[in-house]
Structures are given as C-alpha cells and as structure tokens.
Amino acid sequence: MMYVTPENTTAGRDRFVGHSSWFRYSSPQTFFPLAGKLAPWFAVAALLLAAAGLYLGFFVAPTDSQQGEAYRIIFIHVPAAWMSMFIYVVMTFWAGICLTFNTRLSGMMASALAPTGALFTFIALWSGSLWGKPTWGAWWVWDARLTSELILLFLYFGFMALQGAIDDPRRADKAGAVLALTGVINIPIIYFSVQWWNTLHQGASVSLKSAPTMAATMFAGIIVMVLALWMYSIAVSLMRVRSIILERERDSQWVAEYASGQT
C-alpha cells in the first residue's frame, strides 16, 4: 500500500530535503542508498575487529589461574551480554522517537534491531551455559544475571511476536514502541527483584565476579570484541532495515525504479 505522507509527495519532499540536511536521511527513500553504502564498511570493521579480538583472546591473553582455558569463552560471552542489553536500549530509543515524532524510519530501525538483540541474548545465555558446566558444574543456575537475561530474551520475543501479529506496519511500529518503553521501565525493576530473590534463597556461592583483577590483555580483548559485535550489529541492522524499507515501500515509484535497475 502507498502511504501519502509529506515525504511521498514531490513538493513535500523538496520542502523537507531543502529545509535541513539533518532530516534528509529521515526519509526511507534517502536513507536506503546511504544504508547500502555504509553497511559494507561496518561489516569490514566488524570482521577486522573480531579477528583482532579473537587473536588477543585466544593467543595473547594469559591462561586463568583458577579456570584454566575454559574462561576464554568470556570473549564471546561478556560482549554478547553487553550488546544484548545495549541493543534493547537503542531499540527503545528508536521506538520512542517513532512514537513522539511519528517518523516511519525510526520504527523500521526498532524492528530491524530486535532480531540482533534477541540473537545476542541467546548467545549470552548459551555461551554462559557452556561456561557454567566446567566452572560451576551445572548447565544452569538460578543466578540473578542469568535469570534477568532470560527475561530479557522473553521481552525480545514478545516485541517480535507483537510486531509479527500486526499486519498494518504503522500500528506494528507504534504498538511495539509502547511495549518496548514499558519493558525498559521494567528492566531495572526485574534486575533488582531477581537479584534480591536470589540472595534470599541461596548465598552468593556462584558469582561471575569471582575472577581476580583482570589482566590488561584480557580486558583489551573483551573491549575489542565488544566493538566488533557493535559494528556487526550496525551492519546487520542496516541491511535488515534496507529489506524492511523495500518491503514496505514496494508500491512506490522509486522502489520500482530501483528494482528495474537491479535486474
């Protein structure tokens, strides 16, 4: 379906574009080629950083005195866990922009980020489970962090399921935005309640903070891996938002021109 919004009409577009270069890229049509140009650069940066980070992590960083080589999963686990929370905040930011300014592109950005966030949440849980077996002797413990990460995964699933169930993309964007904002208020509450609940039932026998002061190379490895995953997230969500733009604008003139130019 074709949306008649100010950006769609030629006069409106000229007004918007001519007015200020800041808002130039808030239109899906102008953002589409920009995203196409930027995505490969972020992808290359992600590859290089990941290679450097994994090299630092697997070859340079010293072996842990308590956990041996098993600790090296930290170079996947911790960056994935950080990104899983960070992406939720970024997603909520775009969702909030979508709700307040009623812009189409920010809603698309929020939907493009959700699968990547859910993926990192899942990787954090899965790698944590693989790490927990040799160090704690259990695949899963009801540790505060594990539990709140699991609930974060449910929040991502809820967001994606809600958007998937709504056919009208504008309604899907806004409904998702309300849900994401509700979730972001709840995340600190969930985190603290879970932490409190756990300390009630069992002592802090298991803590991720058990590692003594971190070696500098270990820390560097983690930071480089965080940057790598960050670049990856940007690259992938730019690619995904391009697909979303094409899908939603499929009836518009410029997409038809783009498609005929491709073949």
Add this chain to the structure above:
Amino acid sequence: MFTVLRCVIYRDLLLASRRWADVLTALVFFVIVVSLFPLGVGPEPNLLRTIAPGVIWVAALLASMLSLTRMFAADYADGTLEQMLLSAAPLGAIVAAKIVAHWLVTGLLVVLIAPVLALQFDLHQPLLGTLTLSLLLGTPVLSMIGAIGAALTLGLRGGGALLSLLVLPLYVPVLIIGAGSVDMVAAGLGAEAHFLLLAALLVVAAAFAPWAVAAALRISAE
C-alpha cells in the same frame, strides 16, 4: 472526572454481574490450578508448605491473565470503545476505571479465596494474613500491567497466547516480591520491606499504566 470513574466502574460491574459465568471461570481456573500442584508433586506436608506461596501466586497471575482478553474486547466489538476514545472525559480516567472494575471481578475474588486454598497446603496461620495482604497489594498491579498488554493485542489474531508472551515477563517482579513476602515471614523475618516494595510497584503502575493503556488503545483503534 469522578463521575466518569463511577459510571464506568458501575457499568463494568453491572455487565459482569449479568454474566456471572465469565467471572466464575477465572475463579474456578484459579482453584483448579492450585489444586493440581499437590497431585503433581505429592502430598508431603512439608513440601506443600514450602511451595504454597509460590503456587498460589503463580495461579493468581494466570487467573488474572486469563480474564484480560475480555477487558476491552467486547467494547471494541460493539463500538463502545470508539465512543470512549471520542469522549470529552480523559481517556486515562476511563481506562483507570476499567482497570479497577477488572480487579474487582478477578483480583479481589482471588484475594478472598486464597486463604482457603492456603489451608489445603497446611500453611501456618500467621502466614495466611501475609499471603492475603501481599495478594491484595499485588493483584491490582497485575491488572494494570495486563491492561497494557490487553490494549496492545486488541483485535489481533492469536490474541490470548500473544498476550501471555507480552505480559508474563513483566509480571516477574510482582511475583518475586509477593511470594517472597510470605517466605520472609516463614523465615522469622518481617515482611514490611516486601510490602513497601509492592506498594511502590502499585504506585508506579498506577501512575504510568493508565497513560500507557490509553496510548495503546489509540494505536489499536486507529
């Protein structure tokens, strides 16, 4: 504004009283779910005493959620909701009244029947009061958070399952603090801190939820 609140609450209660079956379904569901647990885990009294607060709280969550789909559905179907959106009265007030009505016909009944079910689990006498009070403070929060989910999923296919996916993760803090209060008293400590936290959740939810529900209803009815 109080006239609006009173009118909407009265109307919803009247509608509920004309359809007692709907109200009873949620309540009977609550009783059945709670009764299934001893059958599943065995009749060992010590075990039952330990799991009682958690079981009753989880069943209360599910019972509250079960009736959520009906919260706005009938009004949406017969056009009343559009009139509410167009009404001169603030939508937040109307929504708040609907939440209160929902709590009165589900949450309050759950609170009243919970001590009786707790007796089946051989919960000690002093804990009964704590459990009832925690439910009294917590179930309104469930109705408020649930209303957001109900408004967002209005008229969608697969509404019920989707609603549970949206709402249950958000129920987690209420469940932890609510069931935790009984455990605290059982451990010989006071439950004041838990009650204060539940009251804090209630205040925060009361401040934000009607506003979020109003926004969600406007999006859904667009």
